[in-house]
Amino acid sequence: MIEPQTLYQLFMELYGPRGWWPVVTDAGNQGHDAKGYHPLDYSIPATAHRRFEIALGAILTQNTAWRNVRLCLESLDEAGAIDMQRLLALSDERLEALIRSSGYYRQKARKLKTLARFFLENGYGEVSAASTPSREELLSLWGIGEETADSILLYAFGVPVLVIDAYTRRILARLKGEELSDREIRDYLSSATEGKAVKQQRRILNEFHALFVEHGKTRCAKRSPDCDHCGIKAWCKGPF
């Protein structure tokens, strides 16, 4: 199995820094002129708007292409709903209409309100929040599972945690030649960050997840992987 460090370096050479999380709206996007990706910017969100937008996006993108989520975030922003109280003030029907394009819109409307209520009650939405939600707290909320919890922790709060998604599992399974449990994936990738400063860990984990997604989309597709143009095929047992 390829060393995590090597994999990270290869991904970086192949795709360059991705600059996740993508920010869709202008408001709260301090220090940047443009919307979208901000390569080499791994700062913790500097406004409540941006932090909340990231958390909302983490829920809206559950099993959903990001392009379907973009429009929702723009619609929510236009409605002034990237704000905990304003979002909670919307009727369910209105909120559902605003996020329709992300799919599962009835479930997701409920999830967004659950998240907003949780942030509001605990003051986590404030940038000056004294504390960060724990993983357990996030997981206890209806609609937030492991990937969403870890995405929120990493990209909205800057907590150095690994985000494991379907791309990560598929790529590592093909590299190894067999499925890995999430526990095994965490153990395997831990050497890429251990012993490093938190700031450094945050940068690596930001990029690693983004790079798995990029490689998964462009090379390691589920049905028909493009192994001919894959930069890590020399290390790979797949596809299978």
Added chain:
DNA sequence: CGCCAGGTGGGAT
């Protein structure tokens, strides 16, 4: 058309 997308909760086994 059918398949897939940066999952999750709930119920059955």
Added chain:
DNA sequence: ATCCCACATGGC
């Protein structure tokens, strides 16, 4: 614990 399914839109 582990499978199985519902949830839903939009792009290729």
